[in-house]
Amino acid sequence: MVGAAGGGLGVQLPIETHNGGTALFQRPEAIPVGSPIFSDGVNQVYFREVGDHILRAAHFGWTNHPVDPDECDETITAAKLQTLREDLKKRFRSMRRGVYAGGFAAIYDMTPDAHPIIGNIGGVAGFWCNCGWSGNGFASAAAVGGHLAARMAGRSSAVDLGMFGWPRPPETKTRPDGNWIRR
Numbered sequence: 517m518v519g520a521a522g523g524g525l526g527v528q529l530p531i532e533t534h535n536g537g538t539a540l541f542q543r544p545e546a547i548p549v550g551s552p553i554f555s556d557g558v559n560q561v562y563f564r565e566v567g568d569h570i571l572r573a574a575h576f577g578w579t580n581h582p583v584d585p586d587e588c589d590e591t592i593t594a595a596k597l598q599t600l601r602e603d604l605k606k607r608f609r610s611m612r613r614g615v616y617a618g619g620f621a622a623i624y625d626m627t628p629d630a631h632p633i634i635g636n637i638g639g640v641a642g643f644w645c646n647c648g649w650s651g652n653g654f655a656s657a658a659a660v661g662g663h664l665a666a667r668m669a670g671r672s673s674a675v676d677l678g679m680f681g682w683p684r685p686p687e688t689k690t691r692p693d694g695n696w697i698r699r
């Protein structure tokens with residue numbers, strides 16, 4: 517478990533930092549321009565296009581090796597690239613012809629169940645969290661931020677974010693299999 521900003525307040529958040537590798541590939545002819553984002557939960561990979569010529573691909577968030585975010589390698593290693601290529605090819609055989617065009621690595625902030633931690637946490641007045649998004653926090657940021665801001669201002673909000681507290685309230689459902697995105 518990696519300590520987080522709450523440590524200074526005596527609140528320990530269960531967030532691990534994992535290093536995910538993203539690779540760019542030249543688009544194989546079999547994957548046409550305008551294709552949707554492909555997300556393959558079985559093989560734990562996704563890819564999407566970046567312009568007309570490049571596909572960007574990565575594994576989902578969990579690894580078996582949390583890293584120190586201040587010391588982590590920001591490149592994609594040959595070993596990671598190989599694993600990513602193998603997992604992409606299982607579903608998309610045309611990715612055999614995707615020529616590698618560079619890559620990078622970045623941090624995922626993973627919680628034990630890959631759900632975020634949102635709300636006033638630890639019973640500390642004024643300590644509001646919106647973190648641990650586990651690789652999924654960008655798309656919903658505006659909506660969640662709006663609802664959380666309403667709560668912080670003492671107003672009600674149309675969406676109940678209570679299920680994202682920590683410790684989790686019992687009604688929060690877990691993912692079907694905690695290991696589904698671990699490799």
Ligand SMILES: Cc1cc2nc3c(=O)[nH]c(=O)nc-3n(C[C@H](O)[C@H](O)[C@H](O)COP(=O)(O)OP(=O)(O)OC[C@H]3O[C@@H](n4cnc5c(N)ncnc54)[C@H](O)[C@@H]3O)c2cc1C
Nearest residue numbers: 536538574622623624646647649650651652653654655656
């Ligand atoms: C490779 C990759 C692909 C992703 N793809 C998607 C996707 O397709 N869809 C999606 O929804 N989400 C995606 N995400 C996840 C999404 O990017 C994150 O969930 C989201 O950015 C988290 O937002 P945040 O505000 O919690 O943290 P961040 O965006 O990390 O913002 C935290 C900020 O705090 C600053 N900071 C840190 N320490 C300090 C300090 N001590 N003092 C002051 N400032 C500090 C940092 O510099 C940073 O600007 C992806 C993440 C990665 C790594």
